[in-house]
Amino acid sequence: MQTKPNDKGKKTTMMNNDNVPFYKSPQFWKSTGIFWALVALVIVMAFSQPAFLTRPNLINILKQASITGVLAVGMTMVLLTGGIDLGVGSVLGVACMAAAYATTEEQGWPILIAFLIGIGVGAVFGFINGVGIAYVGFAPFIMTMATLSAARGIALVSTNNRPIFNLSEQFIDVSNSIYFGLPSLIYYFMGVTILAYILTKKTVFGKWIYAVGGNENAARYSGINVKRVKVIIYTIMGSLSGLTGVLMASRITSGNPVVGDGYELDAIAACVIGGVSLSGGSGSVIGTVIGVLILGVISNGFDILGISSNYQRIMKGLVILFAVFIDIRSRMRKND
């Protein structure tokens, strides 16, 4: 491709001089920027904190990242449609209780049933969100805040605020084992990521997700059933929240009704760091994964330094602001 003006003299932004190989061009650095940020972050941590590169610490990071990651992958798809789900933490709480109830030593149902129950509970909440947003017309912010309240209430009421203990050994193994040197949780994260990647990038439905988020009106005028897309997306998000609830029940070896509080913040922060636009239509699952890892490393850093989790919340808020700022800036520059 030569750098000559086209017939209409219109300025074009894709001026890639063919003499420079892709990996040296500015576009490469821009689109893989966050990956290098992660690499730089890891290097800095490794050198400044000897405790960082130890096996137990890295396993810890990966475990927490997997939990946030499953939620963040779902949140990515919701954000891509231009929506948001603020209730994921509470939904996972209900699912946690449901799964724990199913796998106590007394109840003794098979683990698969626990998974199905947890995911199912999440799916129901997700479906309700989707119908409220797509068919009734509630703003996603409002609708999912409502489910946040309702779900947390249900979780607390279910056992009168008391946790459920005595879960079966088998179930506890789900989140607390090591396979091939990696914590079991990471495999759930990877599996969900691969499926989400294929869905969003390789299927027609995935293209519709981007179309709805990018320009909902144009999508509708092109024959895409926008309402159906939204209901499906929120149901998927709910299911993934449910899955996370099951995994948490196993991880903390109990069904705790207050678990998950604030997890939506982590999920959204990870997405935003990973380059998902809050206005919809752009971003990717891969970026979110890197965002999850960056968030995980930063949180871990705070922990190693002994900084309390309250400061971590402030930090996450600032990180979100910063990442959105970068997104808006690059958007404005593109419009020039």
Add this chain to the structure above:
Amino acid sequence: MKQILSMRNIVKSFSGVEVLHSVDLQLFEGEVLALVGENGAGKSTLMKILMGIEQPNSGEIQINGDIIKIDNPARALDLGIAMIHQELSPIPEMTVEENMFIGREINRFGFVNTRKQIQKTREWLAKLNIDISPMLKMEELSISKMQMIEITKAISYDSRILIMDEPTSAITEKEVMQLFELINLLKKNGVSMIYISHKLHELPYIADRVQVMRDGHIISVSNMADMNEKKIMRDMVGREISTIYPKCKNKIGEPILEVTQLSKEGEFEDVSFTLHAGEKLGIAGLMGAGRTELMSAIFGANKADSGRVMVKGRKLPLRRTSDAIKHNIALVPEDRKLMGLNLVMNVAENTTMCIDQTIAKSGFLNTRRGENLSRMMVDKLSIRIHSLKQAVENLSGGNQQKVVLAKWLLTEPEILLFDEPTRGIDVGAKAEIFELINQQVLQGKAALIVSSEMQELVGVADRVLVMCEGKITGELKGKDITQENIMTLASPQKETAGQAV
């Protein structure tokens, strides 16, 4: 006449690509200079430089003989240069007087002196013979009135150079005349204007001179008296355009779309008509007549209250756009950026948007087939692009419209609904779009064309239905399709007396 502005040897490049090649522009006091050119010719870039939004790579700008640098829009305003944009953006909930004084409120210790602001606003409006109350909220005004306020605001900043960008694209014929009266008044007061417009037939009313640009060059600068539409078009496009409205020997066949008593409260009422295969049926009317709403209702995007639509004898469910698409109906919408394209996606992705599901392999995107089909359409419609992976937001208006058309042609429709198909498109691309419509009807397809430009319908349509305030007021065939007849039927009854055309 005094030369008030001189731009000389202006060169501008973006990312190493030169888009303005040593361009000159002179403006004299009290004149209207029409600046015309196709999209991408460089007009907007030149004006952005004048407004301080862009900086030239080289060249000189003089105002009243002094060499100046326009670093930013605030500086431009200080120098007396103001622009009336194509898309107005006042603050809708605030009043006329508040908008006039935004950012420079008359106040004492922070308390706004509203009475004084209203008084000053009245003075300015009176000077320009504009009859609008300063107390009205901006959102209550029509686009034409908003535009007048915008102009008044610019004058209140003592602007001596006004740039007007497509000022008549969204206002009615009567309002256009009012605007021209205002422009002539401004001229008498020594204000100079650069008037950018695609509507060449309007220029003789107000322009003193006309400057044509093409591909970043100035092709000609002439007195308006020495130019005519044909010459201007030839300079804009670089070749003779025998006609924008190509003739075609289409054969009108069987009824293919029957609309019966379609109504929607507040939008259109009791609309009935028949569209035939091979026919080009025009729908004329003023803005607000309900044509777009009617098209959307037929297409299933806007739910009608009552009435019926039949396609080839079968009832068409009007609930979803996918129903219409299944019945081989396509809609090329009025606003391609809002309703026709996903600007972030590339050419191929937009082109296959309607058929992705059809060519999919078990739900997976069939990228290869999609790209082949896109490439075929790009060739067929002569869409000028670098590559299929180019983002559509970088294409010119005409090429964007062709992508929308390509998207719909891939669904192999039998009925094509066009809503303002040539809005915001330059002359060369307009001719191509009409040629494409002709090709479709010659193959037996049916075309419904909504257009606010009466000469388009006169030149293109076999039959014209005219709508006014939601109802069909008449049908014109053959020789009866004239601008006067359309105008008469399109105007609300109380205003037809003494109407200037």
